[in-house]
Amino acid sequence: MAGFQCILVPVDGSESSKHALMAAIGLAKESGGQVRMAHVLDELEYASAWEFSAQVVEESRRQARAFLDRWATECAAQGVQCDARLLEEPGSRLGEVVAREAAAWPADLVVVGSHGRRGLGRVLLGSGAEQIVRFASAPVLVLRGQQRKD
Numbered sequence: 001m002a003g004f005q006c007i008l009v010p011v012d013g014s015e016s017s018k019h020a021l022m023a024a025i026g027l028a029k030e031s032g033g034q035v036r037m038a039h040v041l042d043e044l045e046y047a048s049a050w051e052f053s054a055q056v057v058e059e060s061r062r063q064a065r066a067f068l069d070r071w072a073t074e075c076a077a078q079g080v081q082c083d084a085r086l087l088e089e090p091g092s093r094l095g096e097v098v099a100r101e102a103a104a105w106p107a108d109l110v111v112v113g114s115h116g117r118r119g120l121g122r123v124l125l126g127s128g129a130e131q132i133v134r135f136a137s138a139p140v141l142v143l144r145g146q147q148r149k150d
Helices: 015-031 054-077 094-104 119-125 128-135
Strands: 006-010 034-041 081-088 109-114 140-144
Touching: 006 015, 006 094, 015 034, 015 054, 015 109, 015 140, 034 054, 034 094, 054 081, 081 094, 094 109, 094 128, 109 128, 128 140
Parallel strands: 006 034, 006 109, 034 081, 109 140
Antiparallel strands: none
């Protein structure tokens, strides 16, 4: 088996997504594959009943591009071909956006970090990793981060 050649890593700037990226880099190095990072920006996340600020959305884009660039540099430093996508599909669920990107590229593996939320925190905040597993047609490797108590 040649290993995974196209590895998609959804990232959000968190430690758990960085952990997933480092694992994907390791897999890509072993197989001579490449990594694509994808950050899903949901403008509706910044809307409220009282206000919506285009400046807040633009600042979120700037911050996302900054960590994507920083992590792409880390990939390159480790000798792995890497690119990054900032995906914006207002009104779409995270898992659906990631699944569409995985199919369009096409990825043969998705590596995602899980924040490890449990109980009420998971119910209220949902699970991005769970959505990705549900919607992606490619195999999904979920790496659990440190367990949180929320």
